Amino acid sequence: MNKLYIQTNQSRLEILPQRGGIITSWRLQGQEIFYLDEERFANPQLSIRGGIPILFPICGNLADNTYTHNDKQYTLKQHGFARDLPWEVTHQETANQQKVSITVTLSSNEQTRAVYPFEFKVAFTYQIQGNTLEIGQQYTNLSTEPMPFSAGFHPYFLTTDKTQLKFEIPSQEYHDKITEKTHLFNGDFDFNRDEIDVTFKQLNGKSATVTDNARKLKLTLEYDDTYSTLVFWTVKGKDFYCLEPWSAPRNALNTGEHLSVLEPQATHTASVRLTANFF
Template sequence: MSKHYIQTNESRLEVVPERGGIITSWRVQNQEVLYLDEERFANPQLSVRGGIPILFPICGNLPDNTYTLNGKQYTLKQHGFARDLPWEVTNQVTQDKDSLTITLSSNEQTRAVYPFDFQLAFTYQIDGNTLEIKQQYTNLSTEPMPFSTGFHPYFLTVDKTQLKFEIPSQEYQDQMTKETHSFNGDFDFNRDEIDVAFKQLSSQSATVTDHARKLKLTLEYDDTYSTLVFWTVKGKDYYCLEPWSAPRNAINTGEHLTVLKPQASHTATVRLTANFF
């Protein structure tokens, strides 16, 4: 598997295009920001746990992994197929702002589960201690194309009780119970698994301060993104704070679903800044 690197004085990004275009490592001031389960990553049969997987054309899972479109039923696995398919490197720039552009185009395999022709082009760019992901989604079909999109970053942590969250929402929905709870900035890390969605976002930025690692992470996202998902598993050295354009099952419910007209494009941006203090 070929790795591509983008490097500046302050940070270094490692991307593996053929494993879903994934960012596998992001080092800032020689410190790793992301978690990666190397063993799972080495096995192409397993989904990757770590790095920054790409979610498209759905985020989360569907009831029975199925959705219905124009009276026809299709099967889509959790988070869609973009994270499992090889992406192609189409451009690499190494001047002032180092960047790498990768693309994914529809093929027979994708059309069987998602009946559209599309092209995705993502540009990973680093500038100092900021990583920017610019995305372009193009509908090459003759029909309107519904989708949601997102990222699933795994952030490395050594002591979750030392994490301080500033999430621009006062409530979240628990994925397990479907109940809505008010949010005061804290999670109960004694639980085996936390899987919650913040849907009512009041701003386009969230921060997590990890006092154990002396790291302040800022996640910024444009108005494409309606939802932030927080997920972690007890005993694992990661937490995930995921920007999603729509909540799970949006392709069935229509909630915050993006629908692209034929031959139209949609652009979106997500930005991560890592400050070690």
């Protein structure tokens, strides 16, 4: 499996284009930011739990994993297909040691058209500069009809003690997927639960921060207007938590909620930034 690396004098990014264009590692000042489940990673049949999996053309799951387009029913599995397909490296910028980047691209093909009948090209540019990782995105509709989609990221952040995490999320409430109840959010989660899977929809800001007092690390996630939703997910006994920017909530391809619709030949650009500060 060909891992690619780009690095500056203080930061190194590891990318696997062949397995979903995924970032698998970001080391800053010698410390790893992301979690990676090595056992799952070793099995190419399993989705990767770690790094930053890409969500496209849906985030989350559809009701019964199906949707209808032009009176035809299609099956699309959770989070879409982008994280499972090989991406192509289309550009690299490594001349300036202060700021380096790599661009990976996914284009529609026979496999994608079977479950998502649109022609598209998606290009992501991963750039590291200082203590910031930026993911610039271009979504292009090459079809002759409007293309509905949602997109997002599923970063797995490494942590050693979840009780030492402090959250600042720009929302007063979340919806719990497991209990199907909505709760007020006061900045805390109950990490004694086997699994936490909650969605923040009513966002009133464009950034969220997590301070990990055990690791002495403050992470700031910034996102543009494309992103309407943040999802928090973790599993008891695992050294990760996920804070995921989504452009639309789950099942949006059926409900239309915050769904992006691109006109033919149009391109939508978006950006997500992650800044890490050790203290």
